[in-house]
Amino acid sequence: MQNEIHPHPAAAQLEMFNIVPDRPLPPVESDEEVLANWLREQSEDKLREILESVSKFQGESRS
Numbered sequence: 001m002q003n004e005i006h007p008h009p010a011a012a013q014l015e016m017f018n019i020v021p022d023r024p025l026p027p028v029e030s031d032e033e034v035l036a037n038w039l040r041e042q043s044e045d046k047l048r049e050i051l052e053s054v055s056k057f058q059g060e061s062r063s
Helices: 009-016 032-041 044-062
Strands: none
């Protein structure tokens, strides 16, 4: 059996908002430290873009 690389489930959601992270998403099984490091590695502009998209989506879903 070959090791298959499965895309991170959140990748499709980011793609839906036309967001391409500066660095690839860490594996799904990653612990909080790995995820925190991934966030630190994103540029400020990319983080702002991600947060604005999430905020906008949450606002629309509450309406």
